[in-house]
Amino acid sequence: MPVALAVHGLAKRYGSVEALKGVDLVVDEGELVGLLGPNGAGKSTLVKIAVGLVRPSSGGAEVAGARAGSRAARASLGYLAELFRFPGWYTADEVLVLHQRLSGSRGGAAERRRLLELVALEDAAGRRVEGMSKGMQQRLGVAQALVGEPRILLLDEPTSALDPVGRRTVRLLLEELRGRGVSVLLNSHLLSEIELVCDRVAILLGGELVAAGTPAELSRPRGIELETDEGVRRIAGAVRADAPRIVAEAVAAGRQVYGVRVLTSTLEDTYLEAVGGETD
């Protein structure tokens, strides 16, 4: 079975601006990959090329083995744009009916009910979009992306308008989807969220892929923290294997040891290192 998303040497130029400079990225079946990078890094452009909204200048992308933008590719994916809107006069149920018709889904009312339950909107099926909060619309957007049981889901900032409860709902949903074998490419600014749910992380900067790997692979050892009766001491350069020796030496020296902690960099540290401290 082909990988869910394969991007090779992808480049995109808008006039004099190079949004992407030859990016390679693969999302395997059932894998949840987080895409990170500051604004203007090329994340949304990459996602838009994958879903067929933007034409690449060179290189290419394949979705489930089909050329990105082709009918077969679009039939395999679900997409939530960063900035999207549904017609205000449609109800939540009608939005899903429209997308069922467009995607050729035969799920009917049962699929719509299940999707609305997944995003905690089961009580809002008959409510018009114009009467929904931004967060509810965002969750409806996620439900819309899931119409037709896509093999891969491309989500561009899916939690940007959600409160903590809404974010948790989406996070649990992503974990459930992974359990069902659905691949996800998650473009988000929320590092903690990506760290919590993603199998792998790719960091873009200036249109180039500057780091990629699992959160564990991307983390760096940052020493060991030892808590004794003298207080907390940080031993820089020490790694996990050094912990027993450090504790033994402290005990031998007559210290009371209350705790020991192996320090590793967070995804935020890795991200800031990768982008050179560049912020939005």
Next chain:
Amino acid sequence: MSSFAAIVEYGFREAVRRKVFAVVVLLTAVFLVLFWLANHFVFDQLGNITPPRDINVDTRTFAGAFLTGLAMFATLFLGVVLAVFLTIGVVSGDAERGLLQPLVVRPVGRSTLLLSRFAGAAGVCVAYVLTVYVAAMVITGLTGHWWPDRIMWPGLELAGGVVIVIALSLLGSIVLSSTANGIAVFMLFGGGLVAGLLASIGHALNSHAIKHASTIAAWALPFEGLYQDALRMITASTSGLTGFLLQLGPFGGAYVHGWTIRIWALAYLVAVGAVALFAFRRKNL
């Protein structure tokens, strides 16, 4: 087919939900009431109009055709207003608002999407134009006992003219922002009207250059050519001095006519549609 129908229905619901639709319906109702009043007073006073003895003019035909011609202009104008406001933002406008992207990524095909939006807008506008045209014709017919020489052709040609404006507006919506597109399409429509007026001036002055310029403009903007042909059709069987005066009348010219302009209008529509489809397929959203 289901996705085509889904987008047509989507466009139709959007059309009738818009405030501009309600405004056009209200304006139309006001227009038809005023038009009935005009017919009532004109035909009521018809007996008092006495042309010179040596001039043989059928006053009823002249008044009926005059009023129907004015109604046709109003129908075309209102139809174009409706068409433009329903389509100026179908691509760029909807993309800016984020309405288009969720639809385009579905396995529908951009061509199907654009054609179905065209079909939805055309369905609304054609129904509107034919309704207003028939209503105005019936008002004149019942009030003044005068009916056009050709009943349906003029209405169909007016509707055809509006359909061409829809195609131009959809093409414009791919390359221009909503505001710029609205201005551009109304300027094109105004250009067509000027061409008709130029034709009348050219014929009155017997200026070959002005007539030639107006003819070129009417062919370049075939909604104007169809409008001129529609005007000609309402008095197609009227001859003599009445027919001559009607040709010079307030219609803004009825000099481009016949099957050639109809076939050209169809070819023009297909060409505009083909360019629009090509441009939409290549557009980055």
